[in-house]
Amino acid sequence: MAKFSYPGSVGLAPMAGITDKAFRTVCRLWGAQFFFTEMISAESVLLQLTVVERMLPSVDEKDTAVQLYGSEPRKLALAAKKIQHRASWIDLNAACPVKKVVKKNAGAALLRDLNRLGDIVKAMKDACEKPVTVKVRLGFEKNELEKIMETLIFTGVDGVEVHGRTAVQMYSGKAEWNLQLDKWNVPTAISGDLFTVEDIKKALEISKSKAAIVARGVLRKPWIFFEIQHGSEPSFEEIRDMFLFHTRMLREQEGEKSFYKLRQFVMGYTHGFANARKFREAFMKLEKFESIERAIQEFFNHFLMNAGENMSVKEDGAKA
Numbered sequence: 497m498a499k500f501s502y503p504g505s506v507g508l509a510p511m512a513g514i515t516d517k518a519f520r521t522v523c524r525l526w527g528a529q530f531f532f533t534e535m536i537s538a539e540s541v542l543l544q545l546t547v548v549e550r551m552l553p554s555v556d557e558k559d560t561a562v563q564l565y566g567s568e569p570r571k572l573a574l575a576a577k578k579i580q581h582r583a584s585w586i587d588l589n590a591a592c593p594v595k596k597v598v599k600k601n602a603g604a605a606l607l608r609d610l611n612r613l614g615d616i617v618k619a620m621k622d623a624c625e626k627p628v629t630v631k632v633r634l635g636f637e638k639n640e641l642e643k644i645m646e647t648l649i650f651t652g653v654d655g656v657e658v659h660g661r662t663a664v665q666m667y668s669g670k671a672e673w674n675l676q677l678d679k680w681n682v683p684t685a686i687s688g689d690l691f692t693v694e695d696i697k698k699a700l701e702i703s704k705s706k707a708a709i710v711a712r713g714v715l716r717k718p719w720i721f722f723e724i725q726h727g728s729e730p731s732f733e734e735i736r737d738m739f740l741f742h743t744r745m746l747r748e749q750e751g752e753k754s755f756y757k758l759r760q761f762v763m764g765y766t767h768g769f770a771n772a773r774k775f776r777e778a779f780m781k782l783e784k785f786e787s788i789e790r791a792i793q794e795f796f797n798h799f800l801m802n803a804g805e806n807m808s809v810k811e812d813g814a815k816a
């Protein structure tokens with residue numbers, strides 16, 4: 497197998513409930529270079545639950561990792577083997593601090609049991625032909641990144657994404673970027689508090705990692721990848737068209753009942769727009785794709801017609 501490297505310097509981080517195919521496609525069009533699915537439990541893969549098929553990338557989706565979680569080496573290995581043909585590579589979640597996951601000894605709980613973590617990665621590596629990467633936090637209660645990296649490197653892991661917080665920290669405090677990630681002879685991707693293009697540049701420089709993955713920053717501003725690629729923001733028309741494309745894609749992919757998922761993105765798509773509050777409040781009550789599309793058209797068209805009167809550009813570049 498050729499030596500793995502993350503397929504670019506800036507990717508979309510895994511987010512449960514968010515990084516579905518529609519949103520991955522939107523981020524790809526804005527300029528993200530690599531992608532992760534939402535986390536998928538190894539058990540649901542083995543049980544062949546129908547939800548898994550929808551969560552897996554389609555065969556034409558390039559540079560997209562499937563993220564698995566679980567606690568048993570054998571199950572994770574079997575699951576990885578089963579879905580590897582749909583993945584550019586497989587990622588193991590050893591980072592999720594959510595109680596429901598940790599209680600099952602999965603996610604960040606693996607950072608408390610490095611023997612188990614090592615056994616899982618070894619089993620996955622033996623079982624599948626695709627690269628295997630692991631997403632970690634700095635440790636469970638305290639920073640033990642050295643031990644974690646040593647354990648992973650011993651298994652022959654192909655890459656490690658590091659969220660610079662411990663599991664008990666959840667999202668409190670500031671993410672640590674000063675991690676000297678180049679001292680380990682393995683590709684890495686830095687994660688945590690990447691909200692602006694400047695954050696991404698700084699985190700890459702300070703962490704000495706060749707890649708970064710963005711999570712909440714994309715929700716706040718879905719076109720952050722466009723800004724990275726172009727050094728400027730997209731036009732209002734481009735934002736409107738992407739919001740409409742996202743809406744149509746979601747409907748096509750997940751059906752009429754998936755409209756509620758769009759509510760997670762309305763804040764982002766109207767980031768910095770004047771008078772967006774009323775629109776957002778009304779949007780939250782819409783339950784049909786037709787009315788959602790109409791509302792988006794009306795909001796943006798009204799905005800565009802009044803450009804100049806209502807529109808100004810703040811110092812930070814956000815539209816106000």
Ligand SMILES: Cc1cc2nc3c(=O)[nH]c(=O)nc-3n(C[C@H](O)[C@H](O)[C@H](O)COP(=O)(O)O)c2cc1C
Binds near residue numbers: 514535563688710
């Ligand atoms: C809504 C949401 C869902 C997430 N789901 C996952 C997940 O499924 N797997 C994972 O490894 N990390 C998950 N994360 C963590 C992110 O990938 C990322 O590491 C973390 O949010 C820190 O980056 P940020 O400060 O840029 O948000 C999730 C984060 C958010 C906000």
